[in-house]
Amino acid sequence: MLVDRLLEGGYQHLAVLDISSSAMVYAKNRIGVKAPDVEWFEADVTTFSPPHQFDVWHDRAVFHFLTNATDRNKYLRALRHTLRPGGHLIIATFALGGPQKCSGLDIVQYDSGSISKELGNGFSLVEECHETHMTPAHKEQMFTYFRFIKLN
Helix, strand or coil: CHHHHHHHCCCCCEEEEECCHHHHHHHHHHHHHHHHHEEEEECCHHHCCCCCCEEEEEECCCHHHCCCHHHHHHHHHHHHHHEEEEEEEEEEEEECCCCCEECCEECCCECHHHHHHHHCCCEEEEEEEEEEEECCCCCEEEEEEEEEEECC
């Protein structure tokens, strides 16, 4: 629902990247007449090649599912290519002490040190906040949101 709220807030030049065509159809239908105002990319984030750079990259919960270093490196290559210098990276991951699996899938937990190490020296951490998310099954999941600035 992030894209919905951004559109309602008057933001422009928005884009959505999702691997699931059905999720994108659902989102487009939900947004309705404003759907054409969004760039829609159906792709695997690890192979994403954008037509131009963006000011903000927001990852609500993808990176922590990349348990293989090769997949994380592909994601990071796409990120570096997509986000312009000075752009903002907002990334949410399962926090240390959070779940070790989600929907039956293995995940990687991160804190500021481990996520900064993954990103490398091209990003500067400027903000971090923690959230305890309640699942529909009434289970708590600990998340951390990080905001970085891309340096170059």
